[in-house]
Amino acid sequence: VVYFGDKVILEEPIESWPVCDCLIAFHSSGYPLEKAEAYSALRKPFLVNELEPQHxxxxxxxxxxxxxxxEIPVPRYALVNREVPYQQLDYFIEEEDFVEVHGMRFWKPFVEKPIDGDNHSIMIYYPSSAGGGMKELFRKVGNRSSEFHPEVRRVRREGSYIYEEFMPTGGxxxxxxxxxxxxxxxxxxxxxxxxxxxxxxxxxxxxxxxxxxxxxxxxxxxxxxxxxxxxxxxxxxxxxxxxxxxxxxxxxxxxxxxxxxxxxxxxxxxxxxxxxxxxxxxxxxxxxxxxxxxxxxxxxxxxxxxxxxxxxxxxxxEELRCVIAVIRHGDRTPKQKVKLKVTEEKLLNLMLKYNGGRPRAETKLKSAVQLQDLLDATRMLVPRTRPDRESDSEAEVEHAEKLRQVKAVLEEVFNFLNFDMMMSL
Incomplete structure (x- = not known):
């Protein structure tokens, strides 16, 4: 394998380039494609990638x-060719939710590509029903490859572009x-x-x-x-x-x-x-x-x-590469959670007791002593009789019922704790 190098390719005449049987040459920014074509015509190597079609x-x-x-399938598209920037074209019409080129209408979302294959600034325009705006696609910059511009509603007019139908590909x-x-x-x-x-x-x-x-x-x-x-x-x-x-x-x-x-x-x-x-x-x-x-x-x-x-x-x-299955369990247990707002002094004092006296701070009660204090306070607050739905408000009835649920759960916890202590003894 003979590597020509930048100095040979850019500075030396093709007659002094190394003679080779097979040539790998491909265009990139700054590459003298015409010079490589002249070398190929002179030495006639086998070309992996032919040079003339690279233009x-x-x-x-x-x-x-x-x-x-x-006959290779491509998206439905139309060309807008401008000889000078912002040239007015009689075959190009732009409305709020579509563009029309030579009678071909492209409803948003549609794709707008510069005709220059080296320009990777590609735009996608969205319909007003989806909030409008434009998303610009570009070559990766860090961890970004596109940017959304909600204020942009009109297509570019400073050059020539291809407009094509947006193809939903599932991401x-x-x-x-x-x-x-x-x-x-x-x-x-x-x-x-x-x-x-x-x-x-x-x-x-x-x-x-x-x-x-x-x-x-x-x-x-x-x-x-x-x-x-x-x-x-x-x-x-x-x-x-x-x-x-x-x-x-x-x-x-x-x-x-x-x-x-x-x-x-x-x-x-x-x-x-x-x-x-x-x-x-x-x-x-x-x-x-x-x-x-x-x-x-x-x-x-x-x-x-x-x-x-x-x-x-x-x-x-053909061969089997893998089998992919997406499975969701059907019997998910719902969270057993009760939320209630309290104003009772006994419960508020309990909160201050276990969070260092800081108001509005979070308090977690986990130990048996803490839960026993909570159970004692709740027992004192639960009404001895069921609320009267005719005389009491709906909020009072709901609050009393939630207090009963808290009391019942805590009693179940302590029944379990007591049983566990008996087993240990």
Whole structure:
């Protein structure tokens, strides 16, 4: 493996770049993609991710066009193109609870995305019936990934945007990672739409859960890989009402925390390189992915497969990963609690006696002596006769009944204490 380094890439001419058989090159901020294209044309290495299609990934309009060309499902959307900021457009209408673009109406909540693929400031606008406002989604900053702005009601007008239907996904986003058209790994995370708080594990990394892709989603992963000619590729999947949609393609992306994924990726890339440059070696080396067709799967390996899988061999590669059950006990005992306000001097004096004479402080009576004092005071306050419902007020009747309940419970407690003392003796 030859690492070119920033000095070589940025400062030296392509003729002095190292000669290699296979090239891994992908665009990031400040990366000279055109220079890498010129090197590729000169040396003709095998490209893991082809360079020319990477220009598409910087424009969400072109990404959606390419997805539709390959019949990959995307959310319903419309484009608003402005040549200058705040340009008035005759095909764009905004009302309190919807926008209309070229006759396509999008009711709130809807999503607003900049056409610039590197701009991650995405807005969701909410209807007036839900209080209105806007939620801004952005790349993680500390433990935040979104912010709600209740005062914002109007959409942005300083640039060009994609408007698309909001897809309710149950609070999760699915990230899919391909390594060639026959391998995909998927993970779910809490959507930033929920509350904007990033869930992190004890190591400070975002919590993600491996998920299984359906056969249709595996085919979508294969098509995304082929459509953009990016072997190592990541994209976002929305699962809504039994269907799946691709809403963003990120190009070169890797899973963050899965040793199994990296082992698999190494195997896939090795075979890819050998097939391209040394097929005689490739045919002599057996595949090492443990669940390839006609290859036995070891039970211990089956426990570590973290959501990855070969695409196109559904019948023989499917396996049960886990069974999740949510169970609630039906016989929950209600709390046996009595609350009553007291003004009787005997009870107030008892409170002061056991809390150091501090008024309005909390007092907890737990010892046998304290409970005996409370029982004695309660016995003196309980009326000797049942209250007269005709002459006494409803509040007086209720208060007397609660005092009787307190007395009865305390007497039961002391019957138990006495029995316990007899057993001890």
């Amino acid at each position: 598409l990934l910087h424009d969400r309009r072109k990404v959606y066009e390419r997805l539709e060309k390959f 999760t986003d699915v990230k899919v990672y391909t390594v060639g058209p026959e391998y995909a790994h998927a993970e779910a995370r809490k959507s930033p739409v929920v509350d904007g708080v990033v869930m992190r594990n004890p190591d400070g990394k975002e919590v993600r859960y491996p998920v299984l892709l359906t056969p249709a989603e595996k085919e979508m992963a294969r098509e995304v890989c082929i459509a953009f000619r990016q072997a190592v590729c990541g994209f976002d999947l929305l699962r809504c009402e039994g269907r799946s949609y691709v809403c963003d393609v990120n190009g070169w992306s890797f899973v963050k925390n899965s040793h199994k994924y990296y082992d698999d990726t190494a195997c896939v890339l090795r075979k890819m390189f050998l097939d391209a440059k040394a097929p005689h070696l490739s045919s002599a080396i057996p595949p090492t992915l443990p669940w390839k067709v006609n290859e036995p799967v070891q039970p211990s390996e089956g426990l570590t497969r973290q959501g990855s899988g070969i695409i196109g061999t559904f019948g023989q590669s």
